[in-house]
Amino acid sequence: MSNTSNQEQDDFIFRLKVLYNQMVHIPIMLATLRKEFPKFFNQNDDADTDLIQDLKSIPLQEKINNNILNHSNRPTTSYFKKFIKTIVDQLQKLDQEVHEEILEKFMKSLSTPTGLAGDPLCIKSYCLQDSKKEEWVTLVNENAYNLVGMTTWGAAYLLSDYILANKSFFSDKHILELGSGTGLAGIALQCVADPPCKKVVLTDYSPKVLNNLKENIELNNIEIQDFINTEDFQGESEKRFSVRILDWEIEDLKCLDQCLDIVDSEIIIGADIVYDPSLARYLVAILNYLLNKKAGSMAIISSTIRNQSTFEIFQKELVEKNLIVQDITNQCDLLNPSPFIYDRSQIVLYKIYANIQ
Secondary structure, eight states, rough: OOOOOOHHHHHHHHEEEHHTTTOHHHHHHHHHHHOOOOOGOOTTTTSSSTTTTTOOOOOHHHHHHHTTTTTSSOHHHHHHHHEEEHHHHHHHHOOOOOOHHHHHHHHHHTTTOOOOOOSEEEEEEEOOOOOSSSOOOEEOOOOOOSSSGGOOOOHHHHHHHHHHHHHHHHHEEEEEEEEEETTTHOOOOHHSSOOOOOOEEESOOOHHHHHHHHHHHTTTTEEEEEOOTSSSSTTTOOOSSEEEOOTTOOOOOOGGOOOHHHTSSSEEOOOOOOOOOGGHEEEEEEEEHHHHSSSEEEEEEEESSOOHHHHHHHHHHHTTTOOOOETTTTTTTTOOSSSSSSOOOTTEEEEEEOOOO
């Protein structure tokens, strides 16, 4: 018999769903749940404290089956198999019969191959609202780190946190994102309302990244105009969202003037785009050109400092272009709690302006 109420079980399932869909390492998942929902776990000091005692409750098993185990390939086939095995193993330790549908899915998972190279793709989902009004977004990532733009990095989480906590700041603004990657920040901008963003222009360089970016936006039911495979650089989007190629190493920045979708930007955003020292001067050159082009415009750049020397090159370029930099890392409003699970300790957030006299 369960010692937890139906509402407590719903709250537990919601938190488990959040952790599961962000592919949190299962021991860390269990430790997190034990800390937040101690009533659900074995309380004996000499016993397995990660044992979810409340799994004896058939309703809880049904909720896990119906809310968590919907797709055998999400986030990845390997992760699904590890998670469902954990549930079955725990039920066996509790000497509890396994729910029929969970057992069926577990047996099927044993015969499902994952391939020698593992899962090529990882499908992560995030809830951008609270448990009373769930609004889930989904992103396809690449498991292998062959292309930077095929992975959702920590700085994208912090930038999206900032957008979601400061929606009015982006309301009715023309937004350009540099190095959009998997598209998380773009999807966060879709949450801006009353009024919504005027325009959101998402850019990257690799064709593979751009196509995945477009597919991720569409996967979340956002209409987007595709300028990836067109030679019409001057084309102006008729839709609020658009995706287009943008090469930072462009020789003549004046050619950007041909594209109003780019030069009319009031806010330029970017996450984890300071990673290659050879690209720093090109990135700052584009920021400098666009910020001086549009009066009152600004850039908001979120960066994970993995290599101090690389970040110092970026900072030096900003100084040489006489751009005004405001470090808002410790002063900015962020969502609390965050819908994203990540380490903020090495991430900085800059506001950058043109020094117009």
